[in-house]
Amino acid sequence: MTRTVSESSESLLNPVATVDQGIDGRGLFLHPRERNGTGLWNQIFPISRSHFDSGEVAEGEAMAAVPLPPPPLLASHAAVRAAASAVCRSRRARRAGDQPPQVAALLRGDWVKLICGASFEDAADVRNLSLVYTLAGVDCIDCAADASVVGAVNEGIDVAASIIPAVQRPWVMVSVNDDCRDLHFRKAEFDPEDCPPDCSKPCEKVCPADAISLESVMVGEHTQSDPLHGKFKGGVLTERCYGCGRCLPVCPYDRIRAVSYVRDPTTTSELLKRNDVDAIEIHTTGKGTDTFNTLWNSLRESISNVKLVAVSMPDIGESTVDFMNALYAIMEPHIQGYNLWQLDGRPMSGDIGRGATRETVSFAVHMASVSERPPGFYQLAGGTNSYTVDCLKKAGLFRSTTFPGTATSEMIGSQQTLIGGIAYGGYARKV
Ligand code: SF4
Ligand code: SF4
Structure with a gap:
């Protein structure tokens, strides 16, 4: 028997639309870039970047402290509450069995993950994104493997729970890499003093994260002209x-140069022992299992603390499935929870245009065509946006399929969706 994912799954699969509705339809949320203004956004999110920048609340201090209670809700917040409560009710109504709601979502095929960014470490923005997407009903929030960032995610979730007590707490996932070749783990760098003073600053204009800020200053007696x-x-x-x-x-x-780095496994191990971290994602480039094996061995003692282990990788062609099976053989003796494969299509491109989603859907089509794929859930990422669900439908993958007989399938039954859900990054962060 195959189960078709219903239309309501489609709406659950796009929490960005829920948030957009708040922004566009009802005027409930202001654009985050206006978060230091006087609108509702700022009232819902009482700690803004200006608090951190001004030193009013030291970053580490804010993250370590018990979250501030949100300000009293205004009459207009009732609509926010109503929208978020409706999402909660819808999620609850769709649960079946004893699995955690996140696993139930993966089984139904409507799991949604918010990707804050493996290298994005702006605590104020991470907190606000976590707050608004918790209200929108995401199942998981993926963030940098950094204690301050994890604290910011949990603070956003706590504030969401104080607005809607019945809200589903998303799993908190930390992202790490096994070598420095993964593009998610790099930072741009340049010395502004090396820039010609008459440069029109195209770098500043193209950055989707407002991560470049340049100011012209005069040297000596000269003027702006x-x-x-x-x-x-x-x-x-x-x-x-x-x-x-x-x-x-x-x-x-x-x-401009790109400086790559690898997350420290010792720091990651400590994070995995925290009660407020539920999952880990290991990014690997598919260029060999040695680095993965080394990282896995250094995390082995703490990996049993998490509920979900995700591996994110690109489609490397014919050797993809063999490579995945080799990784699974390394992990299998130590995984005590669930495992997930993140099919990373075109990294960090979902906000560029609709067509960016094609690569991850092609990857899904590739995986669907091979029967010997490894056990675990499968989820799309890399170029995901408002077009992804339509693309999945066109590919015939927006429905359940028989899952190969594996340890996981025995645990969850013989049927599940092939694609358990979608992770949204740049597209989600644009709100
Ligand atoms: S584009 Fe940016 S980094 Fe390059 S020279 Fe101009 S200001 Fe400097
Ligand atoms: S465009 Fe912005 S976010 Fe992207 S690498 Fe450059 S500085 Fe970083």
């Missing part, structure tokens, strides 16, 4: 840069 005697101050705001790379090719003077 004399740009050749000025210089730039500022540069990349490291905590906001998530490594998309769009600034690199637009610099006419080739001043």
Whole structure:
């Protein structure tokens, strides 16, 4: 028997639309870039970036402290509450069996993950995104493997729960890499003093994260109308840069470089022991299992603390399934919860245009065509946006399929959707 995912799954699969409705239809939320203004957004999100920047609340201090209670809700907040409560009720009504709601969503095929960004470390924005997408009903929030960022995610969830006590707490997932070749783990860098003072700053304009800020300052007695005697101050705001790379090719003077890094496994192990971290995602490039094996061995003691282990990787062609099975063989003796494969199509591109979603859907089609794929849930990422569900439908994958007989399928029954859900990154962060 195959189960067709209903139309209501489709709406649950796009919480961005729920949030957009709030912004566009009802005027409930202001654009986050106006978050320091006087609108509802600012009232819902009482700690804004200005608190951190001004030193009014030290970042670490704010994250470690018990979250501030939100301000009293205004009459207009009732609509926010009504919309979020409706999402809660819909989620609850669709639950069946004893699985955690997140697993039930994966089984139905309407799991949604918010990707804050493996390298995005702006605590104020991460908190606000976590708050609004918890209200919108996401199942998981994926963030940088950094204690302050994890604290910010949990604070956003706590504030959402104080607005809607019955809200489903999303799982909190930390993202790490096994080597420095994964594009999600890099930061742009340049020295603004090396920039020609008359540069039109295309880097600043192209950055989707507002992570480049440059100010012209005059040197000596000269004035603004004399740009050749000025210089730039500022540069990349490291905590906001998530490594998309769009600034690199637009610099006419080739001043920007990308600096890659690997998350420290010891720090990751400590994070996995926290009660407020539920899942881990390991990004691997598919270029060999050695680095994955090394990372896995260093996390082995703490991996049993999490409910879900995700592996994110690109489609590497004919060897993809063999590579995945080799990774599964490394993980299988130690996984005590669930495992998930993130099919990373075109990384960090969902906000560029509708067509960006094709690669992840093609990856899903590839996986659907092979029977010997490894056990676990499968989820799309990399280029996901408002077009993804339509693309899945066109590919005939927006419905359940028989799952190969595996340990996981024995645990959950013999039927499940092939594609358990969708993760949204840049597209979700645009709200
Ligand atoms: S890499 Fe992307 S996020 Fe980072 S500064 Fe460049 S454009 Fe902005
Ligand atoms: S585009 Fe290049 S040269 Fe121009 S301001 Fe940006 S980094 Fe500097």
